[in-house]
Amino acid sequence: MIPEMDQYKTRQDIPESFKWNLNLMYPTPQDWEADFARVESAIVSVERFKGRLCHSAHTLHEAFEEQSKLDLLIERLYSYAHHLSDEDTRNSENLGRVDRIRSKAADAGARLSWMDPELLEAPMEILKGFHVDPVLVNHARRIELLIRSKPHQRSAEVEEVLSLASEPLGVAYKTFSLLENADMKIPHAKDAEGKEHELNHGSYSACLESSDRVLRKNAFETYFGAYAQYQNTFAATLDAHVKKQIFYAKTRRFQSAIEASLFSDQIPVGVYHGLIDTVHQHLPLLHRWVSLKKRELKLPEMQLYDLFYPMVKPAKVEIPYEQGCKLVAEAVRPLGEDYAKTLESAFHERWIDVFYTPGKRGGAYSGGMYTSKPYILLNHKNNLNSTFTLAHELGHSLHSYYSNRYQPYQTASYPIFLAEVASTTNEMLLHFYLNERADSKEMKLYLLDHLFTQFRGTLYRQVQFAEFERDIHAMAEKGIPLTAQTLSETYAAIQAKFYGPDMVMHDLVKYEWTRIPHFYYNFYVYKYSTSFAAAQYFAKKIFEGDTAVRDLYLDFLKSGSSRDPLETLKKAGVDLRDSKPIEAAFKVFEEALNEFERTR
Ligand SMILES: [Zn+2]
Structure with missing residues (x-):
C-alpha cells in the first residue's frame, strides 16, 4: 500500500x-x-x-x-x-x-x-x-x-459414517493453515542498506517485486527457510490431505482421486493430462522468456526471487480512475453495443466501490447475487495495473449480469471452471487496445511485460502446480510414501523442467510445495489455466473483429451453469478435449515475445 x-x-x-x-x-x-x-x-x-x-x-x-x-x-x-x-x-x-x-x-x-x-x-x-x-x-x-x-x-449406513468422518478428515488443511498463519514465526529480512523488513504473506511478494536484489534474495531465503524448518509437518499435512482424497475416491467407487475430483465438472481425466502435455511442449517459450529476462535485468544468474521483479519499470503514467473507466469502456467496444452499454451502467448505477480507506478489505473482487447488482470492490490506484484489475472485475460482473438475466436462478451461477474466462477476455481486450495505441517504446514494453507475467503466473505456474498435484496423488495411490524428501524431489524435478537451463535452482526452491494452500483445494488450479487459454482465443478473435465468435461469446456469458462446462465452452467454439485452444494461447505468448524483442 x-x-x-x-x-x-x-x-x-x-x-x-x-x-x-x-x-x-x-x-x-x-x-x-x-x-x-x-x-x-x-x-x-x-x-x-x-x-x-x-x-x-x-x-x-x-x-x-x-x-x-x-x-x-x-x-x-x-x-x-x-x-x-x-x-x-x-x-x-x-x-x-x-x-x-x-x-x-x-x-x-x-x-x-x-x-x-x-x-x-x-x-x-x-x-x-x-x-x-x-x-x-x-x-x-x-x-x-x-x-x-x-x-x-452408498447405503444409508455408509453415508452416515462418511458424514461423521468429514470433520476429523478435514484436519489436514486446518493444521496446515494454523501452522503457517498462527504458529510459524518468520524472521525479518534485511535490504542492501541493512534495513529490516517484516515478512508476512502479503509483504513477502512486495519484497520480491523490489528493485533491491539483496532484499529479494534475503526475503526469499528467510521466507522459504522458515517453511523448510517445518517441512516434515507440512509433508504430514499434505500426505493426510492426499490420503483423504484417495479414501473418498475409493468409498465413492472412483478409479482414482483425480477422476473423483473431475467428476462433478464432467472433465475427462484425459483433458487434465492433455493440458499438462501441451504445456510441456511449449516450455521452450518459457525458457526463452527466462533468458530474455536475465538479459534485460542484466543478472549474473536467474533465481526464483528474480521472477517477480518487472523487466520494464511500470510506465510512469498516471491514469485517474475516470480515465481508466473510459479506457476499459473503449476497449470492450468490439463486444458490441449492449455489452458496452451494460458496462457503462456499472459506473452510473454505482456497482463499484473504488477507493481504499482505512479498514476496507484488501484486494479486489466481483460479488453480488442473483437479484442484486454484480457489485465490485476495488482498492484502486491511479495506474495501469489497477486499470487492468478494473477490466478484470468488470469481466466477472458482466458475466454475472448476463447469466443472471438469461438464466433461471437455479442455473445462473457459473462454475469455477469457467469463472476466469470473462475476466481474462476483458483484460486481453484492454491489452490489445492499449498496445495498438501505445505511443512510446516504454509503454509498449511495459504492456508486453505485464502480459508475460499473466502467462507465467496463470498458464505455466498453475499447470506446474497441477502436475505436482497429479503426481503426488499417483505416488500415494501406488503406495509410495509422501515424505518431505519425496515431495521435495518431485517438486524440484518439475520446477527444473519448467524453467529450463537459465534458471539456477536454489537449494530452498524444492520446499515451495510447503507453502501452496491450493494443494489442499483438490485439483483446482488447472481451471485457471484452461479458463485463461480459452480467453486468449476469444479476445484475439473478438479484437480482430470476428463477429461470429463475438456472438458465440455473448451467448457463453448468458449460459451460467446450464450445461457441463466443457459443453458450454465447446458451444462457444472452444473444445478443450483438443489441444488446439491451448496451442493458440501459446501463439499469443510467442507473438508477444517476438514483439518485445523487436521493440527492444
Ligand atoms: Zn478473477
Whole structure:
C-alpha cells in the first residue's frame, strides 16, 4: 500500500459516485433485520416436505421452489452484510450481521441436509421421470446431476459414517493453515542498506517485486527457510490431505482421486493430462522468456526471487480512475453495443466501490447475487495495473449480469471452471487496445511485460502446480510414501523442467510445495489455466473483429451453469478435449515475445 496514493482519509470524504450503492439491496439496516426475521419460517416451509419429496413431480417442484426462495433470501442477506462489512472490516456491528447470517445459513444447511439423500434413495426410473417432467423444467439440471451421482451414492449406513468422518478428515488443511498463519514465526529480512523488513504473506511478494536484489534474495531465503524448518509437518499435512482424497475416491467407487475430483465438472481425466502435455511442449517459450529476462535485468544468474521483479519499470503514467473507466469502456467496444452499454451502467448505477480507506478489505473482487447488482470492490490506484484489475472485475460482473438475466436462478451461477474466462477476455481486450495505441517504446514494453507475467503466473505456474498435484496423488495411490524428501524431489524435478537451463535452482526452491494452500483445494488450479487459454482465443478473435465468435461469446456469458462446462465452452467454439485452444494461447505468448524483442 503506497500511502501517498490513497487520496481519501475516510469514507465520508469520498464522493458518492465512487462508492457502491448497497441501498439498492436494502434501503436501511432495519430492512435487513425484517428480512432476517423471515429466514426461520422459510426454513420451516422446506422442512415440511421431509419424507414426501418424491410423492410427485408437483410436490418436488413445490419443495424446490420453497428452497430457492430460502436460498435467495439467505444470499441477499449475506451479500448485503458482507459487502457492508468489507467497507470497514473493523466495524463490529457489520461483523455481527455477517456472523448472524452465516450461522443462520449453516443452520439451514444442516436442517435441510436430508434433501439430496432422500432423492437419491428413490428408484432411478422415478428420478428419470422427474428429469423430463415439464413441471420441473427449471430444476432439470439439478436432477440430472443427482442422477449422475447416484452410482457413487452408498447405503444409508455408509453415508452416515462418511458424514461423521468429514470433520476429523478435514484436519489436514486446518493444521496446515494454523501452522503457517498462527504458529510459524518468520524472521525479518534485511535490504542492501541493512534495513529490516517484516515478512508476512502479503509483504513477502512486495519484497520480491523490489528493485533491491539483496532484499529479494534475503526475503526469499528467510521466507522459504522458515517453511523448510517445518517441512516434515507440512509433508504430514499434505500426505493426510492426499490420503483423504484417495479414501473418498475409493468409498465413492472412483478409479482414482483425480477422476473423483473431475467428476462433478464432467472433465475427462484425459483433458487434465492433455493440458499438462501441451504445456510441456511449449516450455521452450518459457525458457526463452527466462533468458530474455536475465538479459534485460542484466543478472549474473536467474533465481526464483528474480521472477517477480518487472523487466520494464511500470510506465510512469498516471491514469485517474475516470480515465481508466473510459479506457476499459473503449476497449470492450468490439463486444458490441449492449455489452458496452451494460458496462457503462456499472459506473452510473454505482456497482463499484473504488477507493481504499482505512479498514476496507484488501484486494479486489466481483460479488453480488442473483437479484442484486454484480457489485465490485476495488482498492484502486491511479495506474495501469489497477486499470487492468478494473477490466478484470468488470469481466466477472458482466458475466454475472448476463447469466443472471438469461438464466433461471437455479442455473445462473457459473462454475469455477469457467469463472476466469470473462475476466481474462476483458483484460486481453484492454491489452490489445492499449498496445495498438501505445505511443512510446516504454509503454509498449511495459504492456508486453505485464502480459508475460499473466502467462507465467496463470498458464505455466498453475499447470506446474497441477502436475505436482497429479503426481503426488499417483505416488500415494501406488503406495509410495509422501515424505518431505519425496515431495521435495518431485517438486524440484518439475520446477527444473519448467524453467529450463537459465534458471539456477536454489537449494530452498524444492520446499515451495510447503507453502501452496491450493494443494489442499483438490485439483483446482488447472481451471485457471484452461479458463485463461480459452480467453486468449476469444479476445484475439473478438479484437480482430470476428463477429461470429463475438456472438458465440455473448451467448457463453448468458449460459451460467446450464450445461457441463466443457459443453458450454465447446458451444462457444472452444473444445478443450483438443489441444488446439491451448496451442493458440501459446501463439499469443510467442507473438508477444517476438514483439518485445523487436521493440527492444
Ligand atoms: Zn478473477
